[in-house]
Amino acid sequence: MQVPKYYFPGFEQIPSKLEGVLVFAPIPEKDKEQVRSYACPQCGGELKFDVNTSGMACIYCGFSAAVSTAVVGKDAQTFEFTLENIQAAEQEWETDRQLLHCDNCGAELSYPKGAIASSCPYCGSNKVNLSLPKTKSLRPQVLVPFKATPEALKPHIHEWLGKGWMHPKELKDIAQIEKLNPIYLPYWTFSAAIDANWEAEVGHYETEQYYDSSSKSYKTRQVLRWRWESGRVYHHFKDITVNGVHPNRINHEMLKAIEPFRLEDLVLFSPDYLVGMNVQAYETPLKDAWESARQNMRTATNQICHSDTGSSHVRNMSIDMDYDEEEWRYVLLPVYMAGYSFMNHHYNIMLNGQTGKMAGNKPVDWKKVRTITWLIALIAILISVIAGFISAFLSDGIVLFGGIMIGSIGIATSIALYVQAKKAERIS
Amino acid sequence: MSEQININTTSHQSSLKACAACHRVFQVPVHWPVIACPVCQQAQLIPVTTGGNPPAIELILKPNLNPENLHDRLTQFCKGTPFAVPDLNPENLMNRILLLYWPMWLTDADLNGEWDAVFGYEYQVESTREQMGGSGWSSQKVIKTRIKEEPRKGFINRHYDNLISPALHTHQERLSQIGAYDINTMSAFQGGVFGQNIIEVNTLWPKDLDDFVKQELSKLASRDAQKAADAQHPKTFTYYGEFNNFHWTQAIMPIFTCFYEDEKGTRQAIAVNGQTGQVYGRRMASMKKAWLLTGILLVIATIIMLVLYFIIKDFSLCAASAFILAFIPAIRASTWNSKEKTKPPMA
Numbered sequence: 025m026q027v028p029k030y031y032f033p034g035f036e037q038i039p040s041k042l043e044g045v046l047v048f049a050p051i052p053e054k055d056k057e058q059v060r061s062y063a064c065p066q067c068g069g070e071l072k073f074d075v076n077t078s079g080m081a082c083i084y085c086g087f088s089a090a091v092s093t094a095v096v097g098k099d100a101q102t103f104e105f106t107l108e109n110i111q112a113a114e115q116e117w118e119t120d121r122q123l124l125h126c127d128n129c130g131a132e133l134s135y136p137k138g139a140i141a142s143s144c145p146y147c148g149s150n151k152v153n154l155s156l157p158k159t160k161s162l163r164p165q166v167l168v169p170f171k172a173t174p175e176a177l178k179p180h181i182h183e184w185l186g187k188g189w190m191h192p193k194e195l196k197d198i199a200q201i202e203k204l205n206p207i208y209l210p211y212w213t214f215s216a217a218i219d220a221n222w223e224a225e226v227g228h229y230e231t232e233q234y235y236d237s238s239s240k241s242y243k244t245r246q247v248l249r250w251r252w253e254s255g256r257v258y259h260h261f262k263d264i265t266v267n268g269v270h271p272n273r274i275n276h277e278m279l280k281a282i283e284p285f286r287l288e289d290l291v292l293f294s295p296d297y298l299v300g301m302n303v304q305a306y307e308t309p310l311k312d313a314w315e316s317a318r319q320n321m322r323t324a325t326n327q328i329c330h331s332d333t334g335s336s337h338v339r340n341m342s343i344d345m346d347y348d349e350e351e352w353r354y355v356l357l358p359v360y361m362a363g364y365s366f367m368n369h370h371y372n373i374m375l376n377g378q379t380g381k382m383a384g385n386k387p388v389d390w391k392k393v394r395t396i397t398w399l400i401a402l403i404a405i406l407i408s409v410i411a412g413f414i415s416a417f418l419s420d421g422i423v424l425f426g427g428i429m430i431g432s433i434g435i436a437t438s439i440a441l442y443v444q445a446k447k448a449e450r451i452s
Numbered sequence: 453m454s455e456q457i458n459i460n461t462t463s464h465q466s467s468l469k470a471c472a473a474c475h476r477v478f479q480v481p482v483h484w485p486v487i488a489c490p491v492c493q494q495a496q497l498i499p500v501t502t503g504g505n506p507p508a509i510e511l512i513l514k515p516n517l518n519p520e521n522l523h524d525r526l527t528q529f530c531k532g533t534p535f536a537v538p539d540l541n542p543e544n545l546m547n548r549i550l551l552l553y554w555p556m557w558l559t560d561a562d563l564n565g566e567w568d569a570v571f572g573y574e575y576q577v578e579s580t581r582e583q584m585g586g587s588g589w590s591s592q593k594v595i596k597t598r599i600k601e602e603p604r605k606g607f608i609n610r611h612y613d614n615l616i617s618p619a620l621h622t623h624q625e626r627l628s629q630i631g632a633y634d635i636n637t638m639s640a641f642q643g644g645v646f647g648q649n650i651i652e653v654n655t656l657w658p659k660d661l662d663d664f665v666k667q668e669l670s671k672l673a674s675r676d677a678q679k680a681a682d683a684q685h686p687k688t689f690t691y692y693g694e695f696n697n698f699h700w701t702q703a704i705m706p707i708f709t710c711f712y713e714d715e716k717g718t719r720q721a722i723a724v725n726g727q728t729g730q731v732y733g734r735r736m737a738s739m740k741k742a743w744l745l746t747g748i749l750l751v752i753a754t755i756i757m758l759v760l761y762f763i764i765k766d767f768s769l770c771a772a773s774a775f776i777l778a779f780i781p782a783i784r785a786s787t788w789n790s791k792e793k794t795k796p797p798m799a
Contacts, residue, residue, distance in 0.1 A: 038681075044610040050603060104598070105578045114602045252674035322582065322589055342582040346594075350579060 049208045070162065072300030075170040075206075075377075080296055091169075091296040097261060098165040102215065102351035105314070111308040113162060121331045127251040145170065162310075166290040167208060167356035169220045169297055172202040172380040177360065181373065184382050185364075188276075190445045191368070193387045201364045206377060208356035209279070210268035211304035213287065214317040215352075216261050220345040222329040223254040227337030248337060261321050263287055268306030268354075275372065278451050281383035289378060293356070303356065310352065318347075346418040388449040397438035404434020466590065468506075469497035477653040478552075479506065490552045490650060493711040493719035497623010510559065511703035512641040514552060515726035516633060522549065525724060529731040535741040535785045539712040541796055545722060548711055551641055553704035554626070554652040555619035558635070559665050560701070564609045567625045567677050572599040572685030588697045608673050608693065615668055617661050618655035619702060625799035626707075629732040630690060630725040633705050637727075641704070658700045668696055709798070720799040723796060735794045742785030749778035 027046055035048035064071050065082045071089075073082035079090040105107055178201065186196035200267035215231055232247045265287075267279055289295075308316075325345055358377025363370055366387055389414035411427020414420070463534040466479040474512060480487070486496050509532035516527070529655075533540060579594045614635060618624065674689035706726025711719045714736040724732030753774030760771075 027607055040606075041682050042676055042680035042681040044608065045676055046607040047677070047681045048605045049681075107576050107578060107595075110578055177669055318580065318582075318591075322584070326584065339586070340586075342586075343582075343778070347580045347582075347583045350577070 050419065070300075073170075074296055075173045078171075080171060086423065091294055093292045093294045093296075094416055095291050096166060097290050098285075100290045100292075100353060100355070102213075102353045105350050105352070107164075110311065161352060164210070164293050164354055164356045166353065167293055167297060168285055168287070168289050168358055168378050169291060170206055170301075170358040170377040171289070172360075172375065174206075174360065174378055177204060177375055177380055177382075180374075180380060180382060181362070181364075183228065183383075184452075185386070188386070190388050190393050190447065190448050191452075192385050195387065198366065200366075202362055204360040204362045204375065205302065207302040207304060207359055207361055209274070209304050209359050211285075211355050211357050212266045212268055212306070212308075212310065212313040212317070213263045213353050213355060214261070214266065214314060214350070215263055216321065216350040217348045218257075218259050218261065218321060218325055219346050219348065220257045220259075220329060221254065221345050222257065222341060222343045223252065224329075224333060224341035225250045225339045226333045226335045227336055227339075228254045241436075247430050250337075250339070253333060255329070257325070259327050259328055260324065261324070264306070264317045264320055265357075266316045268313060269307045270305055270307040273304075273307070275374070275451075278372070278383045278385075279359070281451055282374050282379075282381045285376065285378055287355075289402065290355060300326075306354065307337045314350075381452055384449060385450065386452045387400070390445070390447045393441065393445045397441050399439070400434050401438040404431045404438075407431060407434070412413050466651070468500045469498045471495050471497055471501065477650040477655075479653060481648060481650070484650075486501070487550075487650075488711075489763070490550050490709040490721070491622055491722045491723075492508040492653070494630075497697060500687050502746075503702075505700045505770070507556070509651070509699075509704055510701045511638045511643045512536055512755055513635065513638045513703065513705050515706035515708070515729060517708070517724070519546070521723065521729060522546065525729045525731055526710075526722075529722070529733070530735070533735040533737060534788055535737045535739075535745075535781065536736045537712065537714050537736050540720075540735060544712060545710045550650065550709050551726065552650050552652060552709050554707055556623065556703050556705060557617040557619050557654075557658065557661065558613075558701040558703050559617050559657075559661075560611070560613050560634075560697070561615070561616040561657075561665070561669055562609075562611050562696040563669060563673050563691070563693060564696060565607070565691060567606055567673060567689065567691050567693070569674065569677055569681070569689040570687040571681055571683030572601050572687055573780050574599055574684045576657045594777045599685055601687055602683075604677070604683070606677060606680070608677060608691070610673070610676060614701075615665065616701075617665055617668070619656050621655050622799035623656075625796070626723075629796075629799055630707065630723050631728050631730040632687065633725070633727050635703070638703055654702065654731050658698070659757060665698075668795075669695060670690040675785055705785050732798065734797075736792055736794050737785040737787055737788045739782070739789070744779045746778055747780070753778050770799075 027037070027451045030051075031037075031138050034050060036051045038047050038049045040047045042064060063069070064087050066087045067082060067085040069082050069084035071082055071087075073079075073091070074088060077088050079088050084114075179318040181201055182196055185191075227248045227250050231248045232242050233242055233244050235241075236243045259294075265283070265285070266275065267274075269276075269279075298365050322345075325343065326341075329341065329343055360373075360375040360377050362373045362375070364373065365371070369387065371385040371387065373382065375382045408427045408431030411423050411430070415424035415427070462629060465482060467482050468477055469480045471492060471494075473495035474492040475491060476489060476491055478490070479498060480497060488494075488496055523546055524543055525633045526545045530536060530540055530542055530545070562671045574597050576600055578598050579596045581592045581594050582590075583590050616635065620626070670689070670691045674686055675693050677689065678686050708724040708726055709721060710724075711721050714720055720734050720736060722731065724731050727741055753771070
């Protein structure tokens with residue numbers, strides 16, 4: 025039987041296991057073009073992704089063109105934990121390298137493993153050269169485009185700098201804010217259904233009648249009674265996000281503070297979105313990210329099982345949990361990284377490129393914080409001492425008790441303020 | 453559909469006879485005396501003068517069972533019938549045994565054309581089972597097998613031999629009663645059977661089987677396409693091509709038939725697959741025997757009751773139990789017969 029290899033549109037012939045039967049299967053999706061040049065069709069200048077127009081724009085002549093892609097939201101394609109995917113994720117993590125060849129000046133650049141799009145440091149060309157993993161599922165399939173513009177965010181940064189009594193008053197006025205650098209960060213999203221059987225000792229209050237010998241009458245009282253109970257809980261966790269950047273590269277605490285991202289805005293991946301942006305490839309392998317997501321699911325399941333008991337008194341809980349319908353996807357999410365200097369010190373800021381939510385380091389005016397915390401502590405001690413004298417003079421225990429309480433609250437407040445200031449210095 | 457059938461023009465040793473009750477037609481050896489219908493057993497076979505020649509028989513499946521095997525099978529069949537009617541015993545059945553051949557069509561054809569299918573492919577995923585106890589959480593890796601559906605298209609150009617097609621309207625029902633035959637041991641038909649055995653005449657002709665055969669051939673094509681595409685599960689399959697070079701062969705299969713008479717004198721037909729020995733038929737219980745035993749038990753119960761009355765002056769509980777137990781044989785025989793009557797007669 026002689027038939028052309030591509031007889032059926034969209035299908036190609038594959039080996040048959042039986043004589044006299046020809047088999048055709050859908051043609052696998054081929055890799056898209058690896059190198060794209062982004063030159064302005066009007067003036068030949070550089071095109072960049074423009075957040076204001078959500079399209080390509082020329083920084084010289086003002087030419088703009090829309091990026092053609094589709095919003096897929098949470099319906100974006102997901103992948104299962106097939107043995108092939110897991111194996112590929114492990115192999116490619118070990119062997120994949122990021123290479124960039126500048127089509128403009130011919131420079132051969134070896135980029136760190138993480139970078140998947142950049143501009144040439146020699147000629148400034150932004151011809152995007154993608155070094156994509158071999159396995160389709162391990163390439164970014166979807167991303168959330170930048171929505172918040174640097175111009176719109178800058179006033180908010182100034183406002184943020186001016187907030188909080190712990191920070192220097194002049195911070196807002198004299199901090200030198202650097203340029204906001206847009207970067208797409210890698211995230212894994214995970215969904216799974218869990219079927220958990222729990223068993224625990226659950227305490228329930230019951231009313232009990234007893235004989236009170238002092239009043240020589242029967243009275244009732246509440247008694248906590250423990251008994252073994254069991255139950256079953258189903259829950260579907262959807263789109264738990266785990267960031268894929270190594271903690272050494274990015275402050276995870278700060279990143280957590282600017283979450284969440286709205287995955288409803290996910291669009292199909294197009295290299296156009298990466299022009300003029302930095303993009304970080306995943307550094308946390310799928311396996312580790314899934315373990316991290318499962319940790320979140322375990323904690324949540326534990327809470328769900330506790331609430332399923334219908335009591336706040338639960339002990340010796342054991343849970344048997346089966347996972348099903350596990351799915352994951354690899355997405356790119358927009359973040360602005362910036363810094364500012366103040367009194368010869370450098371501080372970092374991170375902004376959610378979609379919602380504008382902000383987090384960063386801020387200097388703390390320790391002189392002010394220490395003065396106030398000591399003041400509160402001293403006032404509290406003073407009140408306690410005075411209360412002690414009054415108590416001794418009046419022989420009244422309640423006054424002493426009140427004094428000690430006020431003193432304790434005052435000291436606790438000053439400690440809390442100190443801890444708060446330490447945290448604010450790290451992240452605000 | 454091009455087709456080829458051979459017509460029998462040489463069977464001078466047998467004559468066509470039909471059953472007056474079920475209207476089945478048989479080729480009966482000319483020298484045989486008048487016999488009852490071997491299938492329904494309800495009327496005698498009478499000569500038929502109308503109708504054309506039956507198709508030529510080309511293949512025959514010889515019976516595997518010798519008289520000892522057959523006797524054993526019938527003994528097993530009769531055993532276990534509660535209060536069996538007197539006529540239902542292996543010796544009587546063996547005395548009335550008759551070897552009947554019944555027809556089937558074997559079809560050969562070529563398939564040549566396009567197909568379109570969705571097949572299911574198995575793949576494995578890694579899942580997790582976790583447990584939380586006193587020492588915290590522990591995880592266990594679990595491998596699950598799932599099925600993904602994928603479209604496939606293609607061409608088929610294959611020849612199919614010996615597709616079994618019905619030659620009787622009751623083909624499928626009869627096979628469900630006596631079980632299937634292994635047709636790989638068939639031999640060429642020599643013609644000697646005409647003078648020695650009775651052969652049932654086909655009621656279906658190839659022209660009646662066009663849709664059936666195409667459907668069955670499509671199923672074979674689906675099985676082959678699935679095998680060629682290395683898929684584990686068929687989901688949908690459509691064949692768009694041609695069915696060519698049909699060749700129809702009539703083959704005959706052996707079946708032993710016999711009968712017994714129940715209490716009302718009605719003949720109950722029994723059939724035995726001539727190759728496998730699978731037996732089919734109703735096994736009727738004798739209500740007379742059952743009621744006789746019930747009567748005996750009632751008499752015994754009455755005697756015991758009277759004895760107890762004179763000894764302990766109270767017999768209410770014992771009497772009630774004895775009377776109920778006495779009716780068990782009658783109830784058992786009645787329920788057995790009700791169940792047997794739900795079985796359809798030999799097809």
